[in-house]
Amino acid sequence: MKESHDDALPDAQKLQQPLARLLRPLVRLFIRCGATFPAICDLLRELYVNVAVHDFALPDKEQTDSRISLLTGIHRKEVRRLREAGAPVRMTPASVSRTTQIVALWLADRRFADESGAPAPLRRAGAEGKGPTFEELVEDVTKDLRPRAVLDEWLDRRIVVLDAKGRVVLTEAAIAPNRGDDRQLHYFGRNLHDHIAAAVENVTANPAPFLERAVHYEGLSDEAARRLEALSRKLAMEALLAANREAQTLHRSDAGGEWRWNFGVYVYREREPRGDGAPEDQAGEPS
Incomplete structure (x- = not known):
């Protein structure tokens, strides 16, 4: 994603509420696993600099520490230190x-x-x-x-x-790695990255380039929620297996290149006590 000044982009203030909801389960994981607030702040600081350097470079212009500081709000001296430390490497074990x-x-x-x-x-x-x-x-x-x-x-x-x-x-x-399996943490990072990346592209691009939809109902009984979970698990596995078969066929004959593809699904249910008013939506598809 390159730097953009599109007036259609949501401003930072409007992002606060959806970000709080998005980050809440991650913060719960951080606390349970002992990842403290200062440690996460250090990681975010590194990522801010890394993303600004690599994703917001201007054509034919030097990416200076001053510009990175302007984009991120991080002091120039800290920007210089983090840039000299090198970028994190993405790799699959x-x-x-x-x-x-x-x-x-x-x-x-x-x-x-x-x-x-x-x-x-x-x-x-x-x-x-x-x-x-x-x-x-x-x-x-x-x-x-x-x-x-x-x-x-x-x-x-x-x-x-x-x-x-x-x-x-x-x-x-x-298919579903057990707790503690290296694959579980690998897919935790990769699949959440791809889902969020698709949603971000849909928010920032016009027209929205990726399919990112969900069917959601609220105010259900526990029995109904469990039945819908079982049905959606069955449908999801059928779709994943069909996509995997086609991908294996294409992979064998494909000349190869620099692109990757990910097709993922998720199913979730939780108890959500009702407020005084009716649920905002009974069913829908997020944009």
Whole structure:
């Protein structure tokens, strides 16, 4: 995103209320995990400078400390110190990337599916039976890892289990990482980033470039909220699996490039005691 003086952009004052709502669950996480206010302030200060330097550069003009200070409100001396410290590096842990690729193939490729299209239990190499093996699945993605090492790691993390026949069975933890799994924190950052980035682009661009919609009802009973949650989980997984199958097909024939794509969904419910008045909306789609 480049610097803009578009009068249609919301002013800073109007951003206060939605920002407070957006940040509240994050602040709750910070406090629970021991991330103190001074530590978060230090991080925000670094990000302000980094974003101003890289995302608000003017063509053919030097990005001076004075200009960064003007954009961010951070003193020039502090700007200089943070710029000299270097920018944070964005990277995906290797273990996260490998696991994601292998699981994605297992979910998408019909060679590794049962008759219903679900991920099939995979026999080990040399075991009785027909069809592809777990070793073939891993080697289809990477030749740099021994399939036995992948299996041992996945068994320890409960990404897979062995059934009564000794076959490797994919678990729910493969799709929804457990607490403490490195993948959970990786996707926490990446998926929230992409959702917020899409919403920001929709607020700042005309026409809005990304699909970012939700169906929401308020004033529901606990039973109704749970039924809608179960339905939305089912519909969401069907959509994700269909998109993953198409992505795997395209990925195999694609020449490659610099673009990335993310298709995500979320489902949420909470108890929200009613106020004196009626809920603001009974259903709707955020713009």
